[in-house]
Amino acid sequence: MTSVIEVNGLTKRYRETTAVDDVSFTIEKDTIYGLLGRNGAGKTTVMSILTAQNFATSGEVRVFGQNPYENAHVLSRMCFVRESQKYPDDAKPSHALRAASLFFPHWDQALADRLVADFQLPLNRRIKKLSRGQLSAVGVIIGIASRAEITFFDEPYLGLDAVARQIFYDRLLADYAEHPRTVILSSHLIDEVSNLIERVLVIDRGRIIIDEQTDAIRDRAANIVGDTAAVDAFVAGREVIHRESMGRVSSVTVLGALSSADRARLTEAGLDVAPVSLQQLIVRTTQHAGGEAAAAAVRSDGTDTKEALR
Structure with a gap:
């Protein structure tokens, strides 16, 4: 397998708190990962550093063999969808999708249109007026339709009801089968995503405690x-x-x-x-x-x- 992300000795400290503690792992190409752990375990911090939205205290991160910081070539090949994504006050879903189509080189507008229909997303309502589930749908649609080589989903689907979450899982798997890429899912809904993920990374108190194939873990x-x-x-x-x-x-x-x-x-x-x-x-x-x-x-x-x- 080919590694698309390599992390060595990654540490992130906030004053007296160590959020990520000397973490090392690799992420392989065209694989769905589950990045799992409790609230505050360090999942979001790791993903933020990998996508150059945060800085490491020490350690080395390589994405496609390069440092991602201020690296437009690398960043354009990744999509980071997070629950707390912020948008301008007057932005509408149509604006967010249009901006995404300009940024991601593999954007599929026809797929985005189908997902908008699947999630019944009102494109011309201001984002600040959307329900939590509709706001989650904006991120999910961008994450799938971007077809980025690496896509991070940091629990943006928590606002979706059970039916909408199943639509997300089904559409993600179907498109992944036709257009393989690397997907990292961070989730508290472990049993729901267990049939999607091929490899599990469990982080606890800032340290990786499990890094194994999903099938191997089931017999542990x-x-x-x-x-x-x-x-x-x-x-x-x-x-x-x-x-x-x-x-x-x-x-x-x-x-x-x-x-x-x-x-x-x-x-x-x-x-x-x-x-x-x-x-x-x-x-x-x-x-x-x-x-x-x-x-x-x-x-x-x-x-x-x-x-x-x-």
């Missing part, structure tokens, strides 16, 4: 459910990232693929095993990473870990 964990004593016996020595108990029944999420011998043990012990959805895995993993970080901070202070985490 399992939920073990049943009698608490039997569950505890099975998970002993395994990495547990989540536990829930009710009476004598426990549900424990463990990392690591289960072997055929493991599954035989589960059957013999009368335990049930269930797959972990991508959303569950990412939520549990970030919670687990947060707990480990807290424990490490406590240990560095010389405080008893169990006491501090109660």
Whole structure:
């Protein structure tokens, strides 16, 4: 595969806060990525730096092998669609789409027209008078119709209802199949986008904690459910990232693929095993990473870990 983005040792600090902490990764050509993580994890900061809308404190960023800052050739090949996109007070959707058609060399006006109809977007209403969903549709239409070689979607579709979000997913996939490009989706709706994304980047507290193919991640964990004593016996020595108990029944999420011998043990012990959805895995993993970080901070202070985490 050919890399279109290379990031090495990227760090961004705001006074006392480190938003991105020594991050390194690559983005491959013609692949749909999910850039996932909690609010404040660093997703928007990373995308802003990659699109030259923010500056790194340290580290190196290369897009198409070049520094993107003040580089018109590189910037014209990228589209960054964000939820908080600002427009002039008197701007209308027709103005925004017209401006986009002039900036992006691969703009497809016929596709934009079809998307306007799909999202029932009123072209001649002032943008400041649009509903949140209509405003989201403006960004989504620009992101798809631009056919930029790299397109970033920073949760601009949050204002869309379920039907409109499905239209977005369907239209994006259909056009991607005909016109492959690199797409980076930042989303909290992990289960909704899980069937779109081919590779997952999870950022937590400014650090990349998962960088894997989506299919490989699905087998990384399992939920073990049943009698608490039997569950505890099975998970002993395994990495547990989540536990829930009710009476004598426990549900424990463990990392690591289960072997055929493991599954035989589960059957013999009368335990049930269930797959972990991508959303569950990412939520549990970030919670687990947060707990480990807290424990490490406590240990560095010389405080008893169990006491501090109660």
